[in-house]
Amino acid sequence: MKSARSKPLTSARKPLSRTRFNNNNNMQSKDPVQVFCRLRPMQFPTESSCMRVISDTTIAITPPESATNFRTATSKEIQTVFTRVFQSDISQREVFNTVALPLVANLIQGKNGLLFTYGITGSGKTFTMTGDQQESGIMPRCVDVVFNSISNYQAKKFVFKPDRLNGFDVQSETDAMLDRQKGLNSGLMTPRNVRIRTRKVDSDSDSNPTFLRSADESQVIQVDPDNVYSVFVTYVEIYNNSVYDLLDEEDIRAKTLQSKIVREDGSKNMYVHSVTEVEVKTTEEAFEVFQRGQRKRRVAHTALNAESSRSHSVFTIRLVQAPLDCDGEHVIQDKRVVCISQLSLVDLAGSERTNRTKNTGQRLREAGNINNSLMTLRSCMEILRENQTNGTSKIVPYRDSKVTHMFKNYFDGEGQVRMIVCVNPRTDDYDETIHVMKFSEMTQEVQVARAAGTKLDLGFTPGRRFANKIFREARSRLEKERPEAADLEIDLGLVYSLGGPFPEMEVADPHNDEIITNLIHFLEQRINKRNALSVDLYGKQTDFRKMFLKMEEENTNLKVENASLKAYHSQQARKVSALQGHVDKAEAQIDSLLDKLNNANDRIRGLQQELQDKDMALKQGMIDKQRVKQKYNNKIQAETEKMNRELEMRMRSEHEHLQNQIKETEDKIRTAKKILTEESGFGSVSSEQGGSVPVISKEAGDSKTGKVHERIDHRSRRDRIPVANSRYRRSQSADRWVDHRPGAIVPVETILQPLMRRRRSVTRLQSPREITNGASRYCLVAQQQDSEGALETKLYKGDIVPTSGGGAQVLFNDVERLKQMSPTNSRKRSGTWFAQSNSEQCYTTIFDSKKPRV
Incomplete structure (x- = not known):
């Protein structure tokens, strides 16, 4: 089909980028985080309430006597203001229409949204988010409205394919058909008639419901009919500060969930890497996927709740839309024109005190991680409020918890943020509830920049999808009526014609003025029509000339830009070639250095081995030497001791023998002295008179007989000389x-x-x-x-x-x-x-x- 009303594709070159907040540009308008409060009904009539609804936006809280700080705190009631307060008898539909329906409208317009439920354990967060068999919650109703709005404009399956980098590729019809056939062969496209077990769910408790439901087709949001849409859903949980994919089929077969990594894509958006994204075409398929992941979510029994959520769950609806071409028939095969928006529905686990829940072991560890993640969320909100109020630039600790790390972009201005605070008005829960109220008041003071949509206007004629549909229907009818019209090229532009043929002008009577009057009237009509067509033609020519001049000007600009780009490209190509040469040279040097390094390493290993061998041999030699030395030392010591003993024994015997000889000699000397004194009178001669003095000297005895020879020397003392031993003659000097x-x-x-x-x-x-x-x-x-x-x-x-x-x-x-x-x-x-x-x-x-x- 050729359309004469299509606009030039000048805006198709507009790059796809999100509008961010910039201090240098005009200030974007900001919206506060909208916080809604929902009161849970009293479970037993005997329970007392500590809350009172003053208006649609205000709640009054009276501290009970059982409160921890009742004596120190004032007995006055505390008033908390919210965007809207939902009383206990409110319906699920009204909660959805007030809180979540605007987020769904933003989702269809290409804007992101974040909605999370917050509160203590047993306050009804999961019921608000999921609902039960009688009343569906926010999540099912969001899916219903999305599919009610895009049901007639959905793309075929696998036209949009995830690229594993938080984006989508646009496939042709042929590639999409091949992927559909593969899915049919592998059983992925087979309709599933899953019988989900129905069980009664307490609507006032955090639970993990599984039930059957029917879609609500009453609510529809206006969409762009010239776009095609596809819906992808993901379901993850954050358990013990780790992210797990609840839809991973491989993890189901392995019976263990593998933790995932939170990363940042090219547009600075956070996403869960390698998460399973399931393309759904109906509400039933989406809810079936949700139930499949819900069965793997971690819940446990505590003292406050029979089925308490032990993890934070994040169900994300991603709407992918792309415009049709100028003919309104096929999707534009350009990834840059794809608009991706998402709505994240977060069911936070309840904060709790261990002295009330009586948790131990694994439950205690889970409660600690839950409380830590919620504390990190509060810290981020407080620092955001302080930066906005005081103009500071403190670093917000988003990375301290996986919950805040995943939703960092929302608080930086990438979407609208809303929160539903679920409250249990019992007096027993006052201590935990008052902290929730303080957090909600502080959250409402945080300002989030209003994000703009990411949809592009390519300049195509609006309504081209329906025009093309009407044209095809008309052409098919024409081909059925006239088969030869199949090869005709039909232009839908204005058909220029002056009217029908001239009327019959048979002049039978020269006085017949009626024929002349009719002819004049017909000619006047043709002249008027000709003038109108001339004016219209002149206007179209003028418009065409302007459009042509504009296109020519754009063409000239594009030529200049193309020439500059070519010059820049050639310059960059030269730089690339030079850098490539440097890289090749560096790689060659690296290879050479690696060879040298390998050779040096081999040599070092050889020398180390040789050194080890020599050390071993040296150590062995030292051991042998020490062994021989010890052996000889022991032998020498033994011989020395033996010789010392023998020497000591000999010396003792010789000493005794000499003592005996000395005694005998002394006796003989005394006897001889006595005899000499008595008979010869030698003993009376003194040395002072200069006479001779008898001297008794002992000589060497006989070594065999042991006798000592005695000799009396009558020489004077001056004449006596010492007896010398000839064996020791030598100069003493x-x-x-x-x-x-x-x-x-x-x-x-x-x-x-x-x-x-x-x-x-x-x-x-x-x-x-x-x-x-x-x-x-x-x-x-x-x-x-x-x-x-x-x-x-x-x-x-x-x-x-x-x-x-x-x-x-x-x-x-x-x-x-x-x-x-x-x-x-x-x-x-x-x-x-x-x-x-x-x-x-x-x-x-x-x-x-x-x-x-x-």
């Missing part, structure tokens, strides 16, 4: 001693001390260098107490001889014993000290640089 005193030595302070002119004292030997460092003699000093209790000091002396292995050995060749005896002893002696030096069995200790051995 050349000797360098190592005085080894391992322990604390008690000073004896006596005259008879060992003579070591050049000595170096040490307390501990750690290496052979401490012995061989310029020293040739070694002396080991030890002290002990003998059997008589006298202090005995032993000096083990020896020569230091270097070994071939770089170490040193000590050849012990002398043991000197110094004993200090008490002068009060029964045995009288000529001196207080007795020095004895004899040659005992020598021991050789060999010091090596690695380990000592005996």
Whole structure:
């Protein structure tokens, strides 16, 4: 069909974008959040009420004596003002017409809307939102009005297809038909005759109803007949601050719901990612989808309600509409002209106190999450009010809860917000109800920017759908009557004609003025009609010329714009090519660096493995070395202890033997002295007269017989010289001693001390260098107490001889014993000290640089 009345498509290039609030532009008008109050009927006649309705907008609340703060609070009644107060005998229809019907009208006009019910547990929120079998609630009535209005203008199924990014794609008739066939083959398009179990529902309690209902077709809203419409519904719940899809078929098969993520689309609108959107064509289908999700919603028994909602439910109706083309036949295949509006119906779970509900375990955790989400909603409202009242710019904590995060756009001016506060007037619920009233008063002070619609005017002729329908019907009738008219191109414009043919003018009588009069009258009509057509033609020509000039001007502007865009495009293409070159070079460098990194990592792993192997071998060697060292140390210690015991036993036996010899010698000396004194008188000669003094000296005894040879020396003291041992002849000035005193030595302070002119004292030997460092003699000093209790000091002396292995050995060749005896002893002696030096069995200790051995 060719239409001569269609307007130029100049506005079709207008981009689709939502109108937002901008401080730099003109201030948008704002509307307060409308809050409605609905009173629940008293369940039992014996219950007392603490509320009184003063007017259609005001409620008076009187604090009962059972209130928590009754003594501290004033006994005056508290008045709360609402947009509208619904008394307990109000009908569901009136509540819907007052609250939800304007939101449905905005939905059809392309505007968003949010409606949520708020109140304590058992106040009738779910009944207000859903209803029962006798009286439908807000949600079913919204669906009824939507389908009553668009029933004659719905698009075929799958023409609009969700793109999983909160938008919709427009498919052609062929693609939509293929998707419908796939749906029929998979059973998704099969009509369902679901028999839903009917049960009695208390209309005054929060419940989870399942019932059969019939659609209400009485209410209709005017729609644009030149658009096509499709309805999509989603149903989610917010449980323990997690979002779950109640319509997910995969979750039904898995018997567990998977939590979803709340994201932001390209237009800064919040949505639930990968949520199931079901396209419905009738009210029955929509309500069936709602019941399918309602059966999975979480409810539980509490002390205040037999079936209390344990989660926040969000049922969203999304209306997708797009205009028809200029002929009024097909949907425009352009995603930008699609208008998407949604109405979110939120049934909030009731706030509750655990001391009244007696919740424990899982119910207690659910109650905590419910109260936290409601507290976050209150906090957001308070901060919004403070920012609007005081002009502050505090950050609103939308992300603290999934409820406020999902509906952030509504409070930022993307739709109209309304709230129904459900109240139980019982005195027992006063403490919870008063908090609800305070929140409702504060919410009414929040201003929300009035959002504009998102529908585009493409400049097409209004009424083209019906005009095209009439034209097709007329053409079909014409084709039935005249088949040859099927190939005719018909223009619906104005048909220019001067009228019918000339009348017959047979002049039989020259005096017949009637023919001339009729001819004059006919010509005058043709002239008048011709003048009218000329005026109309001139007007159309003028209009056409203006339209042509306007189109030419637009064409010129478009050419200039096209040229600038081409230049910009070529410039961007050059930049893109340059950036592509840089990207390729960077990728090549990245690949090279990755290869180097991989090689370095391989080398590092190889070195680490080699290091680990060497560490293992080193640790094993150290373990073996420690084991061998411990073995030899144990062996050396055992041998040392054994030799010490043997040495001590030998020295003790030698000591006893020498003591016996000394006693025998002393007895012999006394006897000889006595004899000499008595017979020869040698004992009377004193040394002062310079005479000779007999000296009794002992010589080395026989080692075999154990006897000691005695000799009397009559020489003078001046002539006496000490007996020297030929084995120790050496220059004393050349000797360098190592005085080894391992322990604390008690000073004896006596005259008879060992003579070591050049000595170096040490307390501990750690290496052979401490012995061989310029020293040739070694002396080991030890002290002990003998059997008589006298202090005995032993000096083990020896020569230091270097070994071939770089170490040193000590050849012990002398043991000197110094004993200090008490002068009060029964045995009288000529001196207080007795020095004895004899040659005992020598021991050789060999010091090596690695380990000592005996």
